[in-house]
Amino acid sequence: MFSLFSSSSRSPSPATDDPALDVLRSVFGYDRFRGQQAEIIGHVIGGGDALVLMPTGGGKSLCYQVPALVREGVTVVVSPLIALMRDQVTALRQLGVRAAFLNSSLSLSESRAVERAVANGELDLVYVAPERLVTPRFLELLERTPIALFALDEAHCVSQWGHDFRPEYLQLSILHERFPAVPRIALTATADAQTRAEIAEKLNLGDARVFISSFDRPNITYRVVPKNNERQQLLAFLTDNHEEDAGIVYCLSRAKVEEVAEWLNAHGREALPYHAGLPAEVREANQDRFIKSEGLVMVATVAFGMGIDKPNVRFVAHLDLPKSLEAYYQETGRAGRDGLPANAWMSYGMSDVVVLRQMLEQSEAGDAHRRVERGKLEAMLGFCETAACRRQVLLNYFGERMPEPCGNCDTCQEPVETWDGTVAAQKALAAVYRTGQRYGAGHLIDVLLGKATDKVVQQGHDTLKTFGVGKDLSKGEWQSVFRQLVAGGYLTVDLEGYGGFRLTDAGVPVAKGQQTVRLRRDPEAKKRRTTDALRRGTAKRGGPSAGPSRSPSGLDPADDALWHALRACRLELARDQGVPPYVIFHDSTLLAMVEERPLDRRDFARLAGVGTRKLDLYADSFLEVIHKYA
Structure with a gap:
């Protein structure tokens, strides 16, 4: 085992005229920088402030780790999660870098030892939680210590408009006030224009140079499927693509996390649950197993993931709709951090939309915040329902243009057919209106298909003009129509009344035949593949960890x-x-x-x-x- 701080990491005599490149080669083992890394690192080494937006897996950490080994003094890295600190410090010590962390996982004596090392100049980097950083004791320690750099990791946590707000990040402006001569670098993997502006404002980085790398993760394949027995769909996806790979499955509720983890184990895939309701020791043990194992599946709420540095996560699957494209991008970005091929797979249905809108409307946030969140949810729905290249839609959301389709998403690999859905939309909207704008998709589809269920008959809806007018489409096709009408803004969910659909202002001209609508046709469900996957998964119950790890494709x-x-x-x-x-x-x-x-x-x-x-x-x-x- 390594000692607390490991040995000195200072590189040997420079082999070039560029000390940053010498550190990159001798410490990290790479011959050249990628993308904007060299420019960012040179700017920071020169004493400049920087706001860096770079996708997960793009090499953000090097942007402060290399300057930390070139500049004199200790670099203070502000990090929001214990797991993130621990993993990064472990990796740095493997490289011989003098690194340590300060957080609540340390005993008093261990914390004091780290503080002495900081004061004595025995560390190159110290990782600190934001609430620890702003304590009088730690600020006093820093005032008598030569500081090379402040690195503010996961900087989007400062934004109240962002998807991962941490109120303690708001206190970090004190660094500029107390240490005006020390350069600062704020880093995040995702932030739209509004969040970027808030980061700059709240952290007093208005004069910082902004570096925005491409948000594209070309090694990730994006795929969205309509929900149709989602657990079986998930197992088919895993069996076909990631039979023994490590990955993450995200669910919206704690109960669903535990149910899905148990179900996967019963069908031959070793899986562990993770959510905020589990005891802290269970969460820590499960996370530790995931990090140190090769083929484990972690089923989790969004409480899991921000601090995970595991580079060989080969897939991220969503069984429920994320609340925004920022959240989706951040969560799927945990796949393929090593640059090797990875998958982002999601099943999506109308129930997701209803649940997320209920959560939004029931939140205690102000009207302005709820308006912003509604817009983000609508963008998320648009991504799911698009017939265009998903990567183009995703990048466009972050203000980046991709001139040609990517060729590495489901809509590129299996082009989506669109159809004139004007008549179908009129029938659907008429059913909503004539039934009193009080019912959800299930009841409305029964009316359109002419099914005289007890509920339909009791409400007298079997006598409506719209009863049975939709027999030209199947139940699944009508589900797709309603889903797309909501995504397109023609219908909304009435969360204050009965929870049913209501026409919007945009839906009225469609209902009156004054506007046409084109819809995407969902690909046919591959039932045979799903059944085969279930059969293969069940057969593996005796040993989910048996056999070798799945190797990269194409090896002889x-x-x-x-x-x-x-x-x-x-x-x-x-x-x-x-x-x-x-x-x-x-x-x-x-x-x-x-x-x-x-x-x-x-x-x-x-x-x-x-x-x-x-x-x-x-x-x-x-x-x-x-x-x-x-």
Whole structure:
């Protein structure tokens, strides 16, 4: 095990005229910066403030970690979650970087030891929770300590308009007031224009240089399916694409989290629940298992994820609709942080819309905030119902234009058919109006299909002109029509009355035949694949962890055997040290070993992700494995 602070991380004598590049090569094991990293790092090393928007997996951490190792003094990193601090410090110590954290998980004596290390100049980075940072004791410590930089991670937490507001972040403006000469860098993976403006205002970063990277995550495949027995759909997705990969399944309620986790376990997939209602020790244990395992599924509410650095999460699935595209982008961004292919899959139905709108209207937020949130929910619905490239819609929301369709989402790979839905829309809107604007989709569809149910007969709706006029469409097709009419703003859910549909101002001209409507046609459900997936999953009940981890596609048998041997070596080393496997090496570095087949330390040192420290620690172990397969 490593000591509390690990050894000095200062790089050897510079091999170039660029100290930042020397640190990147010797400590982190990479030959060049990506995207705007070099420009951001140079600006911060020079003492400038920066607001950095960069997607998850884009290399945000390097934007402050490299300056921390170049500038004199300690870099203070403000981080909102204990798990995030712990994982990043663990990874830095693996690189030989002198790093520690201060949070409530430490004992008093451990906290004092970290504070002494800060005061004595024995640390390059210290991670601190925002509420700890603004205490008089810690501010006094900083005032007598040379500070290299303040890094404000997850900066969107300062925004009351954002999806992850943390009130304690509002106090961080004190850094500019107390330490005006120390550069600050605020970083976030997602923020629309309104949130960016609030970050700059609340953190006194009005003069900071803003760096906005592309929000595109080209390695992620986006897919949205209409709900049709969502658990079976989920299992089919996992069985077809991620039979033994690690991933996250998001649900809206705590009860659903536990039910889905139990159901997955019963069908052969090892899964754990995570939500705020579980005891803290259970949450921590489940999260630790997820981080240190290779193929576990975490079923969770949005309480899980912001502090997860696990780079080989191969999928994120949503069984319920997120409340905004910001939340969706942030949550799906936890997949494929290592740059390898990953999936973002979501099942979506009308019930999601009703639940989210009820939650919104019942919240204690002011009218202005609710208006903003309604707009965000409408954008989320538009993303689900679009017939266009999903990536184009997503990027457009964040103010970025993609000129051509991505080719890596469901609407690109399986182009969606659209149809003239004007007549169907008129029938649906007429059914809403003639039944008194009091009923939901289920009852209205029964009326349109001419089903004389007890409820239909009791209400006298079997005598309406609209009774039976919709037999040309199936129940599923009518569900799609109503869903799209809500998404398009032609119908709304009356949350103050009976919870049924009401016509909006936009729906009136459609109902009167004054406006046409085009609708997307949902792809046909693949029932055979779903049934087959259930059968295969149930057959695996005896051992969800049995068998090798799923390897990257396209490897020949010899490479596949080496890939699994390298993963086994990594897992053994990780278990010996009590750390997650990915802090030893990312999957991308293991794949480089498979492709390059280095046979000596000199060749091994050339692999991406192999710095000086990891070369010394791990080269011999992995070279021994490679020699067996050479």
